[in-house]
Amino acid sequence: MLQNVLLEREIYSSEEHKMTRKMIQDFIHNEILDQQDEWEKNGMVSRAIWERAGELGLLCIDMPEKYGGGGLDFSFSALFIEELAKKGVSGPGFSLHSDVIAPYLLKYGTEVQKQNYLPRMASGQLITSLGMTEPNCGSDLQAITTNAVDKGDHYLVNGQKTFITNGYMSDMSIVAVKTYLGTKNEGVSLLIIENDSEGFEKGIPLKKIGMKAQDTCELFFDNVKVSKENLLGEEGAGFKIMMKELARERLIVALNAIGGAEGAIEKTIEYTSTRTAFKQPIANFQNTQFKLAECATQLQIHQTFLDRCTLLLSAHKLTAESASMAKYSATEMHSKVVDECLQLFGGYGYMWDYPIARMYADNRVARIYAGTNEIMKVLIARGLFKELFQQMKATKK
Ligand SMILES: Cc1cc2nc3c(=O)[nH]c(=O)nc-3n(C[C@H](O)[C@H](O)[C@H](O)COP(=O)(O)OP(=O)(O)OC[C@H]3O[C@@H](n4cnc5c(N)ncnc54)[C@H](O)[C@@H]3O)c2cc1C
Missing domain, CATH: 1.20.140.10 (Butyryl-CoA Dehydrogenase, subunit A, domain 3)
Structure with a gap:
């Protein structure tokens, strides 16, 4: 057995870690493994599994309790990530949502943004994605061209993103855009764009060679009106x-x-x-x-x-x-x-x-x-x- 030769890992050695590990393992065994084939056929997981993970306190584990999170430290999130991977569960994009997007909001969001999104993210009622990559650039993120034109109290967004994890299922995306494109003030800014914004469309989940149950899709923006209240962090500070x-x-x-x-x-x-x-x-x-x-x-x-x-x-x-x-x-x-x-x-x-x-x-x-x-x-x-x-x-x- 592998455990015979591996050193005990102190970061996961507390009673609380052991109990959490057992709960995660039961969740995977009883509520995830049997669904994988169905999810793969659909190219995405069910919304119910997000809500169930939220109910068990497995989303936004290290976010403060006042925003609905678990208030634990990051080692509990790490444990969840490892346990899912151990069993080959690649469908639900939980960690991008909980461990990447939630911290963006927590660190750079206004109080109104935090109150509006974080509790629903922690409960699994709101699924999120992060749109950086575009068809013509992924490594070179400064070259993005999705354009947000300043219209006073709002931006008008045009452009496209691709390969976006949770993209199809997500209710809200944090999207990297160019503000003042082509001027000396050009910079990357981050906008919170909700699913039901007019002109915001999604492609169908892309067909991949692996992670078939995880939805990955394109996002399209055609004159999408985004209120300035949805700017995340300062204008131009996105990169x-x-x-x-x-x-x-x-x-x-x-x-x-x-x-x-x-x-x-x-x-x-x-x-x-x-x-x-x-x-x-x-x-x-x-x-x-x-x-x-x-x-x-x-x-x-x-x-x-x-x-x-x-x-x-x-x-x-x-x-x-x-x-x-x-x-x-x-x-x-x-x-x-x-x-x-x-x-x-x-x-x-x-x-x-x-x-x-x-x-x-x-x-x-x-x-x-x-x-x-x-x-x-x-x-x-x-x-x-x-x-x-x-x-x-x-x-x-
Ligand atoms: C399943 C999946 C999920 C993804 N999820 C997301 C997501 O949620 N959000 C999001 O924004 N993006 C997402 N991505 C996009 C991903 O981050 C990009 O594909 C990645 O950053 C590479 O960008 P690219 O595909 O444009 O490749 P390119 O940038 O075109 O690179 C092509 C090749 O050139 C090499 N290269 C480029 N620049 C250099 C350099 N300076 N020196 C040496 N080599 C270089 C690269 O290493 C690579 O081998 C996802 C991609 C996949 C496949």
């Missing part, structure tokens, strides 16, 4: 806010990766212990043992680093570079682990009925979204050569 908050999103992707790797290794230990070839369990072959020993080692190393990152995030001290290292390294590790595990399942590993096949298809996107792993290396390198780049910039001036 700065996104860059700051992306550290949190990257840690979430990394946590999902270590949870996913753990689940894949566990499944493979089980399978190779019972499947036989040449009159013996395939676990008896040294190749199987070595591959799984390598996977368990990589997992343990990443768990240790991520536990540190989780504590740093809770203390508001996680740097962009560390978050990038965590995301890049954990997702590469996860991909390798799942690939090795699938190999040990032989032909069955390629069959959709086997969770390892779903894990294989689902994990691939983690090296792409929340900033590609190449962009993670750009960010890390920027830190490594900070002084040199500053000197070069100064010389250019």
Whole structure:
């Protein structure tokens, strides 16, 4: 068993963590796993599962209680993310909603915005999405062209977003737009846009190679009138806010990766212990043992680093570079682990009925979204050569 060789993780060792873990595991086992096929067919999960997660206190876990959140620290959110990933549950986009979008509102929202959205987000009655990527730009977010023209008390928004998680189901999106496009005051701003705004349309969920139960879609804005009261943070401060908050999103992707790797290794230990070839369990072959020993080692190393990152995030001290290292390294590790595990399942590993096949298809996107792993290396390198780049910039001036 994997737990025989992994160190106990102190961040999850309290009685409260243990009880929460059990509750999460029951929720997944009793209320999620059986629904996955149906959700995959529909290209999205049910609204009921969002409300149920809200009822159990599993949405917006680390948000203050006065806004309907759980008032706990981020380690409880991390636990939820890992447990879902361990069981290969990729349908509900809970963590983007609870751990990325809710903190945007909490940190940069006005009191009216917080009161209006956060309690309904925590109860699962309001589903949210975050629209940054556009058909012509994802890595280079400063190049977005969705345009918000100042009309006095409101903006008029035109443009398009793509690949938006929870996009189809969401009732409200935080959308990155350009204000004063083409002028010297041009900047990125964030707007809260509600589903029922006239001129705001959604495409049908996009067909993906994995995460088939998670809705990912395009958003279209055609002369959408958005009140200035829906500006999130200051006008023109959107890019700065996104860059700051992306550290949190990257840690979430990394946590999902270590949870996913753990689940894949566990499944493979089980399978190779019972499947036989040449009159013996395939676990008896040294190749199987070595591959799984390598996977368990990589997992343990990443768990240790991520536990540190989780504590740093809770203390508001996680740097962009560390978050990038965590995301890049954990997702590469996860991909390798799942690939090795699938190999040990032989032909069955390629069959959709086997969770390892779903894990294989689902994990691939983690090296792409929340900033590609190449962009993670750009960010890390920027830190490594900070002084040199500053000197070069100064010389250019
Ligand atoms: C399933 C899914 C869900 C998503 N959810 C969301 C969401 O909720 N909200 C949202 O806004 N976006 C979302 N995205 C978009 C995602 O964040 C982008 O796809 C990602 O940031 C990459 O952008 P791109 O697709 O435009 O690729 P591009 O930016 O076109 O990159 C293409 C390739 O060029 C490389 N590249 C680009 N710039 C550099 C550079 N400077 N140096 C080296 N290599 C470089 C990239 O690493 C990549 O390999 C999602 C995507 C997927 C697939």
